[in-house]
Amino acid sequence: xxxxxxxxxxxxxxxxxxxxxxxxxxxxxxxxxxxxxxxxxxxxxxxxxxxxxxxxxxxxxxxxxxxxxxxxxxxxxxxxxxxxxxxxxxxxxxxxxxxxxxxxxxxxxxxxx
Amino acid sequence: xxxxxxxxxxxxxxxxxxxxxxxxxxxxxxxxxxxxxxxxxxxxxxxxxxxxxxxxxxxxxxxxxxxxxxxxxxxxxxxxxxxxxxxxxxxxxxxxxxxxxxxxxxxxxxxx
Numbered sequence: 001x002x003x004x005x006x007x008x009x010x011x012x013x014x015x016x017x018x019x020x021x022x023x024x025x026x027x028x029x030x031x032x033x034x035x036x037x038x039x040x041x042x043x044x045x046x047x048x049x050x051x052x053x054x055x056x057x058x059x060x061x062x063x064x065x066x067x068x069x070x071x072x073x074x075x076x077x078x079x080x081x082x083x084x085x086x087x088x089x090x091x092x093x094x095x096x097x098x099x100x101x102x103x104x105x106x107x108x109x110x111x112x113x
Numbered sequence: 114x115x116x117x118x119x120x121x122x123x124x125x126x127x128x129x130x131x132x133x134x135x136x137x138x139x140x141x142x143x144x145x146x147x148x149x150x151x152x153x154x155x156x157x158x159x160x161x162x163x164x165x166x167x168x169x170x171x172x173x174x175x176x177x178x179x180x181x182x183x184x185x186x187x188x189x190x191x192x193x194x195x196x197x198x199x200x201x202x203x204x205x206x207x208x209x210x211x212x213x214x215x216x217x218x219x220x221x222x223x224x225x
Binding site: 004036041042043044045046049089093098099100101103104105106 | 117144146148150153154155156157158161163171203205207211213214216217218219
């Protein structure tokens with residue numbers, strides 16, 4: 001079936017450290033891939049997306065590249081800030097399935113000053 | 114004002130009670146969704162609606178029902194709440210291009 005797997009959290013980093021959150025997927029066809037972020041007490045917000053293989057999504061210093069050969073969409077940031085502390089969700093959307101999203105389990109990130 | 118508004122934000126209810134969670138949106142989108150979030154499981158789709166006359170079951174619809182009262186309103190009901198329905202519930206919307214989903218702030222439901 002279609003699914004998304006993320007690395008388990010929580011991830012704790014010091015400010016200015018490099019961040020990687022791994023995400024791999026299983027899907028029929030060619031999905032679009034997303035990273036959503038959930039700040040404490042809030043709903044999910046789109047962080048970045050990629051709609052086809054080799055596309056790179058980027059926003060707010062975060063990047064992720066759609067790798068079809070490894071079925072991966074890892075999230076990276078070169079220098080995290082305390083304000084990046086949140087839960088990050090990787091998700092996929094199948095073609096011709098409307099806006100339905102299939103989410104990974106979420107990875108909690110805590111950045112310490 | 115938020116684009117997607119959920120009410121209530123928090124609710125504690127007893128086993129066996131009927132409860133309704135409401136969602137309204139000002140995005141003008143046709144497509145609306147209800148998800149539930151559980152620790153370690155991410156978000157899972159309960160029901161979705163592509164327009165007022167179109168309602169579809171999602172991955173985990175058992176024990177839930179929905180009503181699409183208008184383009185802007187989509188309600189989720191638990192007919193007879195049970196403790197394992199304790200979760201954080203999110204409403205979301207998207208337009209026909211599905212370029213992005215917009216989420217409400219969530220309703221934290223506790224069934225005791």
